[in-house]
Amino acid sequence: MQKALGILSNQEGWKKESQQDNGDKVMSKVVPDVGKVFRLEVVVDQPMEMLYEELVERMEAMGEWNPSVKEIKVLQKIGKDTFITHELAAEAAGNLVGPRDFVSVRCAKRRGSTCVLAGMATDFGNMPEQKGVIRAEHGPTCMVLHPLAGSPSKTKLTWLLSIDLKGWLPKSIINQVLSQTQVDFANHLRKRLESRPVCEARC
Numbered sequence: 657m658q659k660a661l662g663i664l665s666n667q668e669g670w671k672k673e674s675q676q677d678n679g680d681k682v683m684s685k686v687v688p689d690v691g692k693v694f695r696l697e698v699v700v701d702q703p704m705e706m707l708y709e710e711l712v713e714r715m716e717a718m719g720e721w722n723p724s725v726k727e728i729k730v731l732q733k734i735g736k737d738t739f740i741t742h743e744l745a746a747e748a749a750g751n752l753v754g755p756r757d758f759v760s761v762r763c764a765k766r767r768g769s770t771c772v773l774a775g776m777a778t779d780f781g782n783m784p785e786q787k788g789v790i791r792a793e794h795g796p797t798c799m800v801l802h803p804l805a806g807s808p809s810k811t812k813l814t815w816l817l818s819i820d821l822k823g824w825l826p827k828s829i830i831n832q833v834l835s836q837t838q839v840d841f842a843n844h845l846r847k848r849l850e851s852r853p854v855c856e857a858r859c
Contacts, residue, residue: 657774663690669686670684676839694816696817699804712773724748728741729741737763740762759779759780
């Protein structure tokens with residue numbers, strides 16, 4: 657978690673990959689000993705509690721609303737806020753990027769009004785590599801959520817993404833897939849939150 661937060665806190669060297677009409681922005685930079693990382697910055701018109709609930713407490717339902725994820729399963733819980741997960745990703749870039757899966761250790765920490773969700777690749781004996789699926793790896797990865805200054809009913813979400821997709825893929829395709837994955841994630845998350853009944857979200 658500290659390594660991911662350290663990368664985010666360093667504002668130098670970021671290059672804009674894309675900016676959407678709604679202000680969503682993807683940036684990237686090359687970090688020594690890590691490689692190329694991507695940074696998504698968005699504002700979501702929902703309170704932070706709703707995002708936390710969807711991204712942490714309902715994590716295993718992510719495949720229902722995020723087309724880039726086929727399935728996420730929690731393999732083991734370690735204490736209150738740390739868990740080992742298995743994620744099966746969908747094909748991408750018109751099937752140029754075949755099925756990938758990830759085994760990661762994730763943790764969710766609250767620091768005052770800020771929530772940090774962090775993850776990194778790990779080995780887990782009960783989830784060996786699957787036939788027909790390439791085992792990719794998350795590098796230092798995290799999402800930071802906090803209420804938007806001046807508008808506490810909205811949430812600023814910053815997502816640092818670091819992935820080694822493995823296999824023989826051109827860097828141009830990898831860069832395109834990862835930055836587009838972040839843009840698509842923000843759009844699908846908004847639709848998911850907007851579709852939830854108000855009572856369910858607040859009760």
